[in-house]
Amino acid sequence: MSPESQLLQYLISGLTLGSIYALIAIGLVVTFNITGIFNLALGEFVTLGALVSIALYAAGLPLIAAFALAVLIAAALGAVMERTAIHPARKANATILTLVIITIGVGIAIRGASLLIWGTHPYILPPFSEHAPFTVAGAVVIPQSLWVLGLAVVCVAALFAFFEFTYLGKAVRACVMNRTAARLVGINPQRLSLAAFTATGALGALAGIFVAPITFATYDMGFMLGLKAFVAAILGGVTNVPGAIIGGFLLGILEAFGVGLVGSGLKDGLAMIVMILVMLIRPTGILGAFRRGA
Amino acid sequence: MLAVKDLTVFRGHIRVLNGLTFSVSAGEIVAVLGANGAGKSTLVGALAGLYPPAAGEIVFQNRNLTGRPPEAVVHAGISLVPEHRQLFAGLTVRDNLILGAYHRYRDAKKELPRLLEDVYRLFPALREKQEKPAQTLSGGLQQMLAIGRGLMADPRLLLLDEPSMGLAPLVVREIMTTLSGLRAKGQTIILAEQNAHAALKIADRAWVLERGCIALSDTAENLRQDARIQAAYLGRS
Ligand SMILES: Nc1ncnc2c1ncn2[C@@H]1O[C@H](COP(=O)(O)OP(=O)(O)O)[C@@H](O)[C@H]1O
Ligand SMILES: [Mg+2]
Numbered sequence: 458m459s460p461e462s463q464l465l466q467y468l469i470s471g472l473t474l475g476s477i478y479a480l481i482a483i484g485l486v487v488t489f490n491i492t493g494i495f496n497l498a499l500g501e502f503v504t505l506g507a508l509v510s511i512a513l514y515a516a517g518l519p520l521i522a523a524f525a526l527a528v529l530i531a532a533a534l535g536a537v538m539e540r541t542a543i544h545p546a547r548k549a550n551a552t553i554l555t556l557v558i559i560t561i562g563v564g565i566a567i568r569g570a571s572l573l574i575w576g577t578h579p580y581i582l583p584p585f586s587e588h589a590p591f592t593v594a595g596a597v598v599i600p601q602s603l604w605v606l607g608l609a610v611v612c613v614a615a616l617f618a619f620f621e622f623t624y625l626g627k628a629v630r631a632c633v634m635n636r637t638a639a640r641l642v643g644i645n646p647q648r649l650s651l652a653a654f655t656a657t658g659a660l661g662a663l664a665g666i667f668v669a670p671i672t673f674a675t676y677d678m679g680f681m682l683g684l685k686a687f688v689a690a691i692l693g694g695v696t697n698v699p700g701a702i703i704g705g706f707l708l709g710i711l712e713a714f715g716v717g718l719v720g721s722g723l724k725d726g727l728a729m730i731v732m733i734l735v736m737l738i739r740p741t742g743i744l745g746a747f748r749r750g751a
Numbered sequence: 752m753l754a755v756k757d758l759t760v761f762r763g764h765i766r767v768l769n770g771l772t773f774s775v776s777a778g779e780i781v782a783v784l785g786a787n788g789a790g791k792s793t794l795v796g797a798l799a800g801l802y803p804p805a806a807g808e809i810v811f812q813n814r815n816l817t818g819r820p821p822e823a824v825v826h827a828g829i830s831l832v833p834e835h836r837q838l839f840a841g842l843t844v845r846d847n848l849i850l851g852a853y854h855r856y857r858d859a860k861k862e863l864p865r866l867l868e869d870v871y872r873l874f875p876a877l878r879e880k881q882e883k884p885a886q887t888l889s890g891g892l893q894q895m896l897a898i899g900r901g902l903m904a905d906p907r908l909l910l911l912d913e914p915s916m917g918l919a920p921l922v923v924r925e926i927m928t929t930l931s932g933l934r935a936k937g938q939t940i941i942l943a944e945q946n947a948h949a950a951l952k953i954a955d956r957a958w959v960l961e962r963g964c965i966a967l968s969d970t971a972e973n974l975r976q977d978a979r980i981q982a983a984y985l986g987r988s
Contacts, residue, residue, distance in 0.1 A: 624849070627842060634841055640800075643854025
C-alpha cells in the first residue's frame, strides 16, 4: 500500500468511527439541551441495540425485524429510565450532579445485566450487504462502513429537518432557549424530557446495530463509545448539535490517524488527552459556548 | 371570572404575597400598581402558575387552578406576557407567535394563518419582521411580539407584567392603546405596572400593592384623583 493509500485508509476508518461518535454525541447533546443533564448511560443503549438484535436474529427473526424490535426495546427502556430514575429524582429536587450520577448508575446496571445475559464473549452480526470489500485509490473500503456513514447522514438530516421545520421541533428549541416562557405557552418540559430519553435511547441502539458488524458486539462495547461520544460533545461545545457532529468526526479521524501512525496503544487514551486539552485550552468547545452552564 | 382568596406566596424564604383576596370580572382591565419589589410580578406569576401558593385559592371560571403548573393554567385560559418579554430569542417572530398557540395547537392548526393575521393586524410592524429572529427586534417590537404571543394562546384572561418597561413614552402609549382596544373587544386584562400614569389611563380599576397586601383598591378614575397615588406614583404633589 502506498503512503497515500495508507492515509486514505486511516481517513476512511476515522470517518466510520467518527460517524458512531457523532451519532451518540448528538444524543447526548439533545438530551442535555432539553433536560440539562448528560445521559451517561447512553453508551449502554448502543450495546443493547447490538446485542438484542443479535439475540433476536439468532432466535429466528428476519434481520430487519430484529433491528426494529431492538430499537423499540431500547426506546422503551429509555422511557422507563426517565420515568423511574430521572423523573422522581427531579421531583425530589435532586441537583444536576445527582441526576448525572443516577445516569451513570443506570449505565452500570445495564452493563451488569448485559454481562449476566450475554457473558463476556463477542457476538457477530452479519454485515447488512453481502458485497465484498472493495478498494478506492488503494484503500480498502468495507461496505458496512458506508452503511454507518449513511446512517449518520440520514440521522443528521432527519434531526435537522425536525428541529428546523416541524412545530414540535421548534417547541423543543423554544424550551431550550427559555424554559419559563415555554411553560407559559403550554410546553411541558417533563414530557420533552421523557421524549428526549426515549428518542436518544433509540438513536443509541441504532448506532450499535450499525457498528456491530464491524467491531463485534460485547457486553461492554458501548461504554468506551459512550465515553468518547461525551468527549466529542465537549469538543463541540456541549449544547451545540453541529458542534457534536464535528467533534465526533474530528475525534474519530484523530484516533484513526493516531492508531495508524503511532500505535494502537493510543486508541483509548487519545480521547482522554483531547478532553483534558479542550478543558484546559478552550472549555467552551471548538464551536459555540456553554449556554446552559451549571 | 377570577376569584382569589387568601393568596399567600413565598419567593425563597420571603413571604411576598400576604393573603390577598380579590376578584376580576369579565371584560375589565385591572391595573396592579406598586413600587419596585412590591410583589406585582409575583402576583401575576402566581396567577399564571409559576409560583405555587403556600396558602389560598385561585378559582378561574369555576375551575380551581390552585397549584396548577403554567402549562395547565394556559390551557385553562390564562396567558401571561411575562416581565422582560422572555421571547424565544433565536426563533423568528413568526415562530414565536405560532408557539404561543402551543397548548391548543392540535385544534388550532388550521386556524393558525388567521390567528397570525389577527396579531399582524394589531401590530403591523411585526408582519414586516416575521422572518427575523426575535432577538434582532427593538424593545418596543419585542414587547409587541410578547403580547402577540400571549394572545395567540387565545386567553380568556390576559396577564401583562410591566409592558412599558424600558420603552419610550410614545411606544408605551401605542401599547396601552392596543390594550385598550383589546378590552373594547371584550378581553379581560390584569396589567401589572410601575408606570401608574399609563396604566390608570386605560384601567377600569386598580389595586396598589404594598408589602404583600392590597393597600388600596378603587376605580381607576378615583385613584387618578387620589392624593396618595399622585404623591407616590404619579410624580405630582
Ligand atoms: N427569584 C427570587 N427569589 C427570591 N425572592 C425574590 C425573587 N424574585 C423576587 N423576590 C422577592 O419578591 C419581592 C417581590 O418581587 P416582584 O414580585 O418581582 O416585585 P415587583 O414585580 O413588584 O417589582 C421582592 O422584593 C424580592 O424580595
Ligand atoms: Mg416586576
